[in-house]
Amino acid sequence: MVTSGKGGVGKTTTSAAFAAGLALRGHKTVVIDFDVGLRNLDLVMGCERRVVFDFINVINGDANLNQALIRDKRIDNLYIFPTSQTRDKEALKREGVDRVMAELKKDFDYIICDSPAGIEHGALTALYHADAAVIVTNPEVSSVRDSDRIIGILASKSRRAEKREKPVEEHLLLTRYSPDRVQKGEMLSVEDVKEILSVPLLGIIPESETVLKASNTGMPVILDPASPAGRAYEDAVARFVGEQREMRFQLPERRGFLRGWFGRAAS
Amino acid sequence: MSLFDFFFPKRPATASIAKERLQIVLAHERAGRESPDFLPRLQRELLAVVTKYVAVHEDMIRVNLGKAGSASVLEINVEMPAAAGSKAKAKAVPA
Numbered sequence: 179m180v181t182s183g184k185g186g187v188g189k190t191t192t193s194a195a196f197a198a199g200l201a202l203r204g205h206k207t208v209v210i211d212f213d214v215g216l217r218n219l220d221l222v223m224g225c226e227r228r229v230v231f232d233f234i235n236v237i238n239g240d241a242n243l244n245q246a247l248i249r250d251k252r253i254d255n256l257y258i259f260p261t262s263q264t265r266d267k268e269a270l271k272r273e274g275v276d277r278v279m280a281e282l283k284k285d286f287d288y289i290i291c292d293s294p295a296g297i298e299h300g301a302l303t304a305l306y307h308a309d310a311a312v313i314v315t316n317p318e319v320s321s322v323r324d325s326d327r328i329i330g331i332l333a334s335k336s337r338r339a340e341k342r343e344k345p346v347e348e349h350l351l352l353t354r355y356s357p358d359r360v361q362k363g364e365m366l367s368v369e370d371v372k373e374i375l376s377v378p379l380l381g382i383i384p385e386s387e388t389v390l391k392a393s394n395t396g397m398p399v400i401l402d403p404a405s406p407a408g409r410a411y412e413d414a415v416a417r418f419v420g421e422q423r424e425m426r427f428q429l430p431e432r433r434g435f436l437r438g439w440f441g442r443a444a445s
Numbered sequence: 446m447s448l449f450d451f452f453f454p455k456r457p458a459t460a461s462i463a464k465e466r467l468q469i470v471l472a473h474e475r476a477g478r479e480s481p482d483f484l485p486r487l488q489r490e491l492l493a494v495v496t497k498y499v500a501v502h503e504d505m506i507r508v509n510l511g512k513a514g515s516a517s518v519l520e521i522n523v524e525m526p527a528a529a530g531s532k533a534k535a536k537a538v539p540a
Contacts, residue, residue, distance in 0.1 A: 319463050326471050330478045363458025370464045374471065 179308035179346075181332075183324030185295030187316045188353040191389055191399060193292035194222045195408070196312065198398035199415030201256035205287040208247065211261035212304035213294035214269055220260045223250070224396020234262035237274030243281055252401065257286075270303045279307050297331060306337050310347040312418075313377060316354045317366040322374055325350075329377065349380035351414060356385045357430040368428060381414030383407050384427040484508050491521065501526055 180193045190211075197209035210233065211219035220226040225248045231241035250256035259282075262269065282289050293304035305311065311332055315325040329348065333339055336346050352368055359365040372379055388405035392398065400415070402408040406427060413423040488508045495501050505524040510517060 319467055322467055323471065323474075326474070330475070360460070363460050366460050366463055366467075370460065374464065374467050 179291040179293060179305055179310065180312045180314060181293040181301065181305060181328050182295065182314040182321065183297065183328040184316075184321045187314050187321050188383070188389075189295070189314050190218055190222050190292055191393065192312060192314050192351060192353065192383075192411070193219060193290050194398040195400040195411040196415055196418070197223075197256060197258075197288075197290045198250075198253055199400045199412060200288045200290075200419070201250070201253045202400075203415070203419065204255065205419075206255045206285070207288040207290065208257040208259055208282055208286050209290040209292060210259040210282075211292050212270070212300050213292065214261050214300050215263060215265050216294065217261050217263050219258065219292050220248075221396060222393050223258050223398065225250070225258050225260075226396070229260045232260050232262040233278070234264055234269045236278055237269070237271060243278070252397075268299055270300060272303070272306075275303055275307070297327065301328075302331070302335060305332055305335065305346075308332070308336055308346050309338070310349065310418075312349045312351050312380060313375075314351050314353055315371060315375070317352060317356075317360070317368075317371055319366075322366065322371060326375060329375065348377045349418065350375060350377040351380050351383065353383040354385045355382050355427065357428060361430055368425075379425070380417055381410055382425060382427050383410045383414070484510065491523075495523060499525065 180189050180196065182189050190213075193209050197207050201207040209219065209223070211217055212233075213219075214234065217229075217232075220229050228248050231246040233246070235241040236243055236246050246259060248258040248260065250258060279289065291304045291308065294300040305328075313325050313328060315321050332346050332348065338344060338346050350372065352371055355368070356365055360367045368379065368382055384406050386399075386405060386407035388402055389399050389407050392402055392405070392408075399405055399408045400411045410427050413426060416423050488506055491508065492501070492503060492506050495506065501523065505526065507520075507522040509520045509522075511520055512518065
């Protein structure tokens with residue numbers, strides 16, 4: 179489950195990257211959009227024109243799973259499950275979601291749930307079923323505070339909490355990170371955020387123009403090998419499945435003599 | 446001091462201010478979050494049991510969840526009406 183509390187921090191970008199990354203590693207993966215009424219995963223995944231049936235159709239029994247799942251054209255093993263554009267936020271009925279999740283579990287190695295922002299019905303439904311949560315956080319006060327709130331809700335409102343099972347596995351993913359600004363003391367550092375939230379760090383995604391370019395074209399950023407953010411996501415996915423990877427993108431890139439000099443003068 | 450520094454004076458690092466503010470506000474919010482929502486119900490039920498034996502008023506029972514070191518302490522205060530000053534105090538560590 180990919181969550182954050184706050185909006186606009188990169189949940190959908192992260193969901194798309196993780197789903198693509200896991201599928202590229204050979205795991206059969208589905209990525210579900212839980213943001214009922216504000217469908218966007220389809221655009222980020224580049225399959226917006228192929229949506230016929232959605233999550234709510236399947237919950238209501240108007241379509242079956244195979245009719246609603248969209249197979250990715252670029253990556254084997256990757257499926258997209260779009261949400262509905264209905265304005266009825268309560269359309270994600272608990273029993274219906276339970277049934278769909280149980281059905282998906284039989285077929286898929288990984289089910290990535292892209293949570294909506296906030297702590298309303300959709301977000302609570304997405305986190306209820308989570309076995310693991312990727313908490314997407316920007317190094318910025320409102321995002322860190324909202325992440326802390328979501329961590330509290332995970333510990334009390336998830337299925338695992340309710341059934342007193344092993345707690346949901348938590349992973350911190352710091353996105354939109356600017357090592358330059360951290361060095362200047364303008365941005366919370368990765369150590370600061372780790373200390374405040376005390377959640378193990380899964381990865382650092384540097385602020386990168388390539389993220390916008392990727393979403394412009396409907397391609398998960400992880401598929402762009404030239405993108406620093408894409409490489410950082412690849413590292414994060416590798417760590418998620420248990421590989422050891424060095425934590426890159428913590429320090430500013432080395433710059434040319436002139437840019438370096440001007441950069442220092444301006445700080 | 447270069448001419449540049451004169452026109453663009455250094456400001457204090459705002460990241461450390463952000464960290465400090467977050468630590469204070471989150472400490473406060475976490476404390477509120479950790480108090481479980483069963484406390485008011487527990488208070489009502491305790492009142493019902495105690496009133497079977499002693500005539501106590503609603504506000505004479507107070508239930509609090511506090512912290513003592515690493516342990517959580519559930520503190521139940523019952524004020525006895527008849528003999529003023531005799532105060533029963535029970536402490537229990539919840540599971």
